[in-house]
Amino acid sequence: MKPLRLHLDALVRIDPCHDFSRLFLAALDQMPRRTPTDLRVLCLAEPRNGAFFQSLAQDEIRLPGDRWRIAAWDPAGGVKIRHLPDHRDLWILAGRQIQTAESIHVNALFIDEPLEDGKPAAEIIRRIADRGGLAALPVPQEGWSRRHRATGRRLLDEFPPAELVLIDTPLSFAGWFGGGLVARARRSRRPVLAGSALQPRPGEEDLAGSWHCTLTIPRPEDPARLVAPLQAALVGGDADIHLAGRRHSLRTALRRIKEDPGPGSGGQRNPPPPRS
Numbered sequence: 263m264k265p266l267r268l269h270l271d272a273l274v275r276i277d278p279c280h281d282f283s284r285l286f287l288a289a290l291d292q293m294p295r296r297t298p299t300d301l302r303v304l305c306l307a308e309p310r311n312g313a314f315f316q317s318l319a320q321d322e323i324r325l326p327g328d329r330w331r332i333a334a335w336d337p338a339g340g341v342k343i344r345h346l347p348d349h350r351d352l353w354i355l356a357g358r359q360i361q362t363a364e365s366i367h368v369n370a371l372f373i374d375e376p377l378e379d380g381k382p383a384a385e386i387i388r389r390i391a392d393r394g395g396l397a398a399l400p401v402p403q404e405g406w407s408r409r410h411r412a413t414g415r416r417l418l419d420e421f422p423p424a425e426l427v428l429i430d431t432p433l434s435f436a437g438w439f440g441g442g443l444v445a446r447a448r449r450s451r452r453p454v455l456a457g458s459a460l461q462p463r464p465g466e467e468d469l470a471g472s473w474h475c476t477l478t479i480p481r482p483e484d485p486a487r488l489v490a491p492l493q494a495a496l497v498g499g500d501a502d503i504h505l506a507g508r509r510h511s512l513r514t515a516l517r518r519i520k521e522d523p524g525p526g527s528g529g530q531r532n533p534p535p536p537r538s
Contacts, residue, residue: 265478267300268492269293269506271471272429273369273400273457274304275359276314279464283326286343289471290350292507301488302352304470305457307359307369307400310376315341315356338489339372353488358395360386364413366406369398369429372489383417391425396493400429400459401443414443423452424497431459432473432509453496456505473507 271289276282293302306315317323319341321332334342339356356374359367362383370377373395377386387397399414417426428447447454456475460466479495482488495501 266481267478269474269476270303271458271474272305272455273307273459275307275460277462280467285467285470286352288468290352292471293474305355305371306357315374334486336487336489340489366410367403371396371398372493397426398429400431402433427453429455429457475503475505477501477503
């Protein structure tokens with residue numbers, strides 16, 4: 263059986279200020295579909311008080327019925343939505359972002375359970391593993407200092423690739439920031455994903471899928487079950503991952519770092535319906 267090719271934006275924060283339908287379409291347009299079986303996937307990075315995935319999975323978000331429909335639920339933490347005018351599908355996977363005691367973020371891929379902010383990064387990574395998720399360290403992050411980069415190196419030394427992966431972000435503008443950590447990760451065969459790192463302000467929707475990664479996974483026996491085979495491929499150590507899309511220029515990266523609203527903004531309990 264042929265493997266399944268998958269295009270993944272591994273760092274998407276969907277905020278109440280975002281136009282959801284516009285964001286979904288941007289992701290579909292900016293991640294390729296080279297064959298009819300290719301999958302396009304967004305992994306969320308919800309803050310502690312965010313509830314987008316839960317609201318979507320429980321059908322509390324009223325997507326425009328003439329354009330979008332939920333096509334499948336994966337009980338392990340995934341919802342597939344379909345754009346009805348052209349029958350394109352987009353997977354939305356659960357994920358959380360936690361602020362650590364060291365003032366960096368650690369992402370929890372494939373879990374929707376909120377985790378407490380402010381704990382040491384190593385403790386948070388262990389808690390993610392205990393809950394069946396996969397910890398991911400976005401690099402670089404807004405305002406990263408030499409001390410923060412040293413924390414990242416320590417975490418890579420402490421945790422094996424099956425417990426901690428990296429997410430390369432557009433802020434690295436051709437690898438200048440965070441390049442050392444990415445190179446260290448690749449030397450140890452640690453998966454390096456890519457994510458667009460949307461910020462919680464209007465207009466960011468257009469960046470969804472603009473920086474992503476492509477990999478192949480074994481074709482699931484059940485096409486409505488994506489989370490387990492994707493996670494298994496990442497922790498197995500054999501995934502051939504390629505980064506693609508657009509990084510920020512130096513000027514854009516510095517502007518976004520300066521304008522970043524910081525952790526804790528947005529993420530209301532009940533998101534408003536998408537605007538048409």
